[in-house]
Amino acid sequence: MAPTDQPYVIVGGGVAADKAARAIRERDPEADIAIYTESVYGPVYRPALSKDLWVGDKSDIASQDLGTAEVATLHTGVRVTDLDPDTKTVTLDSGEAVAYGKLLLATGASSANFFDEVDGAVLFRTAEDYEALRARVSEGTEVVIVGGGYIATEMAAALATVGAKVTVYFPGAKLLERLFPPKLLDIIETKYVDKGVTLVPDAFVSEVTEGPTLIFRNGDTVTADLVLLALGARLNTGLAEKAGLRMVDRAVEVDDHMRSSAPDVYVAGDLANYPDVRLGRRHVEHVDQAERTGALAGANMAGGDETYDYTPIFWSDMFDLGYEAVGDLNSSLTMREFHNEEDSSAVVWYLDDGNDVRGVLLWNTWGKTKVARQYLGKPAPADLGEIIIPGE
Structure with a gap:
């Protein structure tokens, strides 16, 4: 044929x-x-x-x-x-x-998963995943989230907003600790706890079994109505x-x-x-x-001859906290923070070993990504704190 x-x-x-x-x-x-x-x-x-x-x-x-x-x-x-x-x-x-x-x-990309498939233990990335999860969640549903990254934090906020009882187990000391400086990590933690989300750090899951039940490396077990595995993505x-x-x-x-x-x-x-x-x-x-x-x-x-000269932005919302960012956000880089205590906004610059700007985080600061983008890949100016005024 x-x-x-x-x-x-x-x-x-x-x-x-x-x-x-x-x-x-x-x-x-x-x-x-x-x-x-x-x-x-x-x-x-x-x-x-x-x-x-x-x-x-x-x-x-x-x-x-x-x-x-x-x-x-x-x-x-x-x-x-x-x-x-x-x-x-x-x-x-x-x-x-x-x-x-x-x-x-x-x-x-697809959701990463290192565990056996178990009824009630779900992944979250696709429209089908959303529909399957939404159908099983209502006021008071006990949901355990495994993971402390981007999807884990967004879904913890989303599920808590619709009335689920949410607990997040994650291997690090703080949610999103690979992205943000300590002051912002503390703000995030306080917000989630205030919204009724239980956070359990330094938690290492070794197995997921029927129940659904989590078995931790230390031998502890937890059973919930649903387990959401937010373990990252695989291309x-x-x-x-x-x-x-x-x-x-x-x-x-x-x-x-x-x-x-x-x-x-x-x-x-x-x-x-x-x-x-x-x-x-x-x-x-x-x-x-x-x-x-x-x-x-x-x-x-279709016959064009366009070149890609754009550095993309990304953003996230966590309850009433939010940010926009450009470039690479990694807490292993040198982070220079500038906070506005009046409106709880901040700008964080991420610098490499050569003092070049690799990324800019605009925390509760909106409409400034175009300004921030022009500094990427260049030596950090001495007046970083005056370039983007938080909340302006």
Whole structure:
């Protein structure tokens, strides 16, 4: 059977896929664009899964649909099992082969999990994960979260907001200790405790069993109505590796046009390791990066010649605390803090050993990422505290 011929194929169903399809459509109005995604849903705005859908007026997934079906043909619930750049084909789980002219790989990441599957022990990343969890949570539901990072903290706030009884077990001394300086870590801890979330530091889970029950390294056990495993993410690199695409730092190497090492294969979103014009080669797993790289890849797939010169932002909300940030936030870097006690805002600069700016955290400080971005990759000025006035 001859392969189905598709000028544009996008593998993956997230925001990068949506932005790419729209960029292709803008440049090529008659384009035939096929999107293949394992999800039963089309692209949705995924940040809402751990934010707005829990605290806003709407809790249904449909409210976050990006409307991608208006610009592309969606093939949902379909897994792409193989990518062959030599023959320019992808193979679907049905066995069907699809020939492409240009292909975008935007498969993103999946939740990491180191434990056996157990009823009541859930992961959280996809629209399906949200629906499964939301259906099991109500006022008073006892939820145990394992992990102390980005998703763990957002979901602890979200679940507590809808009335769940939340306990967070994490291996470090403080939530988010790999990101922030001690003063902000204390503020975060106080906020969660005040909101009724129980925090258990220095907790190491060795096994998850029926119940669901956590068994800790010290022999203690805890049983809850639900266990949410927030253990980080793993990039979905399987297709890229099968295709022999050049990899770097666990991700797929791309140039400043989002082109991979294979002709006519582009990569966007979490999967892309790109040359940041300010900070050097890196990969970023946040929605702003997915949107921007998806749009640029799509434009170039349709004949554009755009280069990526943008350093993405990221943000988070934790109850009424929040931040925006650019660059690399890592507490192993030198951190210089400037706090405004009047409105509880702050700016934290992250400097490398050479005193160059690697990242800027804008804590309860909004609309300043453009200002902060221009200092990335440059020597830190002597007047850091005067550049971005917290709360201004």
